[in-house]
Amino acid sequence: MFEEIIGFIRDRYPGVETIPLHAPVFPGREKHYLEECIDSTYVSSVGPFVDAFEQAVSDFVGSRHAVAVVNGTQALFVALKLAGVEPGCEVVTQSLTFVATANAIRYAGAEPVFIDVDEETLGLSPRALQDFLQSHAVSESGRLVNRLTGRPMAACLPMHTLGHPCHIEEISRICREWGLPLVEDAAESLGSYYGDRHTGTFGQLGVFSFNGNKIVTTGGGGMIITDDEGLAWRAKHLTTTAKVPHPWEFLHDELGYNFRMPNLNAALGLAQLENLPRFLGFKRGLADDYRRFFEERGLRFVSEPCGGLSNYWLNALILEDEQQRDAFLQTTNEAKIMTRCLWRPMHMLDMYRYCQRDALSTTNYLYRRLVNLPSGVFI
Ligand SMILES: *Cc1c(COP(=O)(O)O)cnc(C)c1O
Numbered sequence: 001m002f003e004e005i006i007g008f009i010r011d012r013y014p015g016v017e018t019i020p021l022h023a024p025v026f027p028g029r030e031k032h033y034l035e036e037c038i039d040s041t042y043v044s045s046v047g048p049f050v051d052a053f054e055q056a057v058s059d060f061v062g063s064r065h066a067v068a069v070v071n072g073t074q075a076l077f078v079a080l081k082l083a084g085v086e087p088g089c090e091v092v093t094q095s096l097t098f099v100a101t102a103n104a105i106r107y108a109g110a111e112p113v114f115i116d117v118d119e120e121t122l123g124l125s126p127r128a129l130q131d132f133l134q135s136h137a138v139s140e141s142g143r144l145v146n147r148l149t150g151r152p153m154a155a156c157l158p159m160h161t162l163g164h165p166c167h168i169e170e171i172s173r174i175c176r177e178w179g180l181p182l183v184e185d186a187a188e189s190l191g192s193y194y195g196d197r198h199t200g201t202f203g204q205l206g207v208f209s210f211n212g213n214k215i216v217t218t219g220g221g222g223m224i225i226t227d228d229e230g231l232a233w234r235a236k237h238l239t240t241t242a243k244v245p246h247p248w249e250f251l252h253d254e255l256g257y258n259f260r261m262p263n264l265n266a267a268l269g270l271a272q273l274e275n276l277p278r279f280l281g282f283k284r285g286l287a288d289d290y291r292r293f294f295e296e297r298g299l300r301f302v303s304e305p306c307g308g309l310s311n312y313w314l315n316a317l318i319l320e321d322e323q324q325r326d327a328f329l330q331t332t333n334e335a336k337i338m339t340r341c342l343w344r345p346m347h348m349l350d351m352y353r354y355c356q357r358d359a360l361s362t363t364n365y366l367y368r369r370l371v372n373l374p375s376g377v378f379i
Contacts (some may be wrong), residue, residue: 001297002331008293009337013378014284022337023376024217027278030271040353045240047263051271051313054223060273061190061198063206063225065232068261068269069239072209072376076104078203078259079226080155081226082112082231083181084112089154090146090356092132092180094124095345096363101185102346103165104341113146114347114357121305122316122366123166124158130174130351132358137178144179144313148356155181160199162188162372163215164304168202186220190215191311198223205235212271213262215313216271216276219358221261267325271310282377286369287312290373302370315373323366328370342370 013019037049050068055346058066069075085091087109093101095114105112116128135146137153144153153217156175158166175182186192187201187209193199200206208214210221222236242256261269287303287310294301300318304310319325325341345363346352 002328004297005045005293005328006045006332006335006337008376009332012068012289012339013374016378018336019338019374020061021340021372021374024212024272025275025310025377025379026271027379028275034264034272037264040145043264044258045304047266048268049270050261050265053218053261053266056270056273057223058092060276061201061225063198063201063231064227065225065229065235067224067232067235069222069224069235069259070261071220072207072211072222073104073240073261074257075209076100076157076183076187077107078235078257079183079207079224080104080108080110080157081171081238082234082292083155083183083204085154089156090149090151090154092129092153093157093185093358094159094161094363095357096122096161096342096345096366097185097346098187099346099349100187101159102352103156104154105157106291106351111149111151112346112352112355113153114345114360114363115350115354116358116360116362117161117366118167118305119362119366120129121164121166121308122161122302122370123164124156125169125362126167126174128171128358129156129171133174133178133180135274138181148317153180155183156342157185159185159187160192162302162316163189163192163311163321164302165192165194165199165308165310167307168199169307173248176230177374188214189311190311191276194308201227204228205231207215208266210272215311216269216272217267218261218272221236221265221269228331243364270316278379281379282379283312283375285317286375290317292297313375315375316370317373318366318369319370319371325369325371337374339374340372342367342372
């Protein structure tokens with residue numbers, strides 16, 4: 001059966017010797033904008049491409065504001081701070097995520113609490129979130145507190161796994177009910193929607209990544225989006241060393257960060273974003289092909305959840321058990337087809353083993369069975 005799958009994948013990427021999981025392509029005005037940027041000499045921390053890229057992202061996703069930053073991890077860190085996460089607080093998130101989600105919580109001085117995901121979406125489970133809050137959260141003088149640890153619960157940080165939107169509307173409703181600020185890790189889900197709204201726009205703040213392996217790349221980069229003008233201003237201020245605008249004086253009015261996205265990277269990003277509709281079309285077609293192929297063989301391909309539109313950033317297959325997963329990874333990688341399993345869940349990593357969590361049964365189930373398949377755009 002694996003040989004058949006290998007043949008199917010090879011047919012999708014003709015002439016490619018080693019088929020990557022995901023690789024960037026530059027079929028649009030990338031070189032043109034980069035040249036324009038270099039010719040202008042504005043290659044560094046300010047320039048018109050940064051403004052244009054921010055505007056283009058906020059137009060695309062339908063947020064009022066977008067602030068470009070150096071990468072998705074620091075975008076998460078800053079978004080959490082702006083949502084009110086302070087040292088000694090807790091942030092509810094999922095264990096099934098890339099390590100940056102949990103790291104950003106620790107950078108803000110807070111503790112992650114790991115909640116299970118839904119099998120359908122691979123993202124944070126609204127029911128598990130509600131159950132956890134019901135059994136652990138109490139309101140103490142206007143603050144939500146974890147009754148086990150006594151720590152304030154400062155935010156909820158769901159992630160849209162592999163580009164599939166989680167049930168964010170329901171999560172948003174639960175967060176509103178409990179007065180818990182919502183920040184979305186939409187690093188993988190540019191081009192993914194829940195209902196008619198883009199992922200990342202449900203929370204007070206949302207975050208995208210433009211790392212080289214994401215659907216759109218700036219080389220390295222990230223974006224914070226929000227509808228709140230005050231938060232957008234704070235995001236810009238904090239990520240540009242908290243400098244008070246002045247033609248010659250250097251005055252910084254708080255501890256800021258140098259998290260700016262260089263103009264050079266924004267130039268690349270602007271051209272990449274212009275390609276996004278084409279990229280999305282290709283990936284949807286590839287996912288449809290995978291789905292048909294696997295369904296005919298009685299295998300479980302991960303499709304977008306009901307009510308959601310996925311960007312199909314990374315296609316995924318759910319195998320029988322861990323042995324079959326490992327055999328699949330071995331056979332395909334030996335055949336020079338890059339496949340991989342999910343990230344080791346956070347609660348299994350040494351630095352997060354101590355953290356509070358629920359039973360995480362779906363997280364463990366998926367980690368042992370899911371494999372990612374080559375999903376790069378080939379045009
Ligand atoms: C890629 C990614 C990030 C971090 O983005 P970088 O730009 O690589 O720092 C954060 N969260 C998730 C879920 C990601 O996949």
